[in-house]
Every structure is written in C-alpha cells, then in structure tokens.
Amino acid sequence: DIQMTQSPASLSASLGETVTIECLASEDIYSNLAWYQQKPGKSPQLLIYYANSLNDGVPSRFSGSGSGTQYSLKINSLQSEDVSIYFCQQNYDSPYTFGAGTKLELK
C-alpha cells in the first residue's frame, strides 16, 4: 500500500494568516491526490482533486500544489470557518489511502 504521511498533525493559526499542510507519499502518485475538509460531526468535503484542481464551490483561498511524492494544501487569509480537520488521499493505486489528518485551530 502507498503510505501518506501528513504534516503537521495539528496547527494553530490566526485569522488572515496563510497556512500550509503537507502530504508525502511513499512513492510517486503522479498528482492523483485529493484534499478533504471535515468539520466536527460532518462528512468530509472535497476541496482539491488531481493535486491542484479546485472543486466547484470551494473558495479560491484554497489551493493545492505538488507532484511526484510531495504535495501541499495552502489556505490564504484564514477564515474562522476554515477550522476543521484536513485529510489528503492518494487515488493513484488501490487501496486508495488517506493521510492521518491535520487539525487546524484558531490561535
């Protein structure tokens, strides 16, 4: 299985700040990487697919980048509604595997 190492595990940031979450795959996943946001008690919601494509309705302050084994999710101008847990997922090779998650809180 492809292992997804996500960092940091938790992150505290101020409103208006820019934050970056990283995901490292154990092998090349050729940009087959998705990012999800999950709020407490809710289902995960797709933010980014294919490493850098923004899902419909997702604010433009979210962006994804990366290639090969290294990927990142950037949130510009952090808003209060961005407090969530974020997961990456590779969908290059079965079984599709998730990172352990990053809990984003407000400072």
Added chain:
Amino acid sequence: EVKLLESGGGLVQPGGSMRLSCAASGFTFTDFYMYWIRQPAGKAPEWLGFIRNKANGYTTEYNPSVKGRFTISRDNTQNMLYLQMNTLRAEDTATYYCARGFYGSSRDWGQGVMVTVSS
C-alpha cells in the same frame, strides 16, 4: 442536487453480518463509480472499495483489509448502492459513508451511518 443517503447501520455481534444501503439521487447513477469509505471515531477515513460505472462494466475493487468479507453491489434500476459485510469484527466499528467518484476522488458524500460491532 446530488443526494446520497445511507441506511442499515446499527449494533451487530462479532461474527455477524450487516448490509448497508445508499440511496442516490440528483445524477445519472450509471455514469459514476461509487465508493464506500469508513471512519472510526477520531481517526482518518479508510477507503473500502468501489464499483465502477456502466462504461467500465460495474466491476469492483476492494481494500485488502476487507476483501473476501465485504461485497459492494449496485441496483441501477433503483439507484441504490450496497455494502454487504460478513464476519464482522470489533475493528469494523465505524461510521460508513457512500460517495460518488470523481477523477478518483470522492466528490459527494452521504451523511454516514454508524456500525457498532460488539457483544
């Protein structure tokens, strides 16, 4: 509007079986891969598998962690997705989600249904 609604969860004894259902609406069901994903409380999601769309013959793919115990199927006349779970273990306790596939990712998720495996 895409809607996915899971049902069929609850409490089951170890070694027992359970079938989850997912009612889909708001899109052409046969055009899409459909996924099952589960998430133990406080942990990351785990992809369980998918069933392909009509163009790809409705074939299935499973996570080895559940292969041979879980079966994914679909009723395209009723826009229903199913997950048959056999020989359940305590570690199968989780919230189970169905999701609509999109470029390998899961674009739309149901609200989830809880499955508890305990005696």
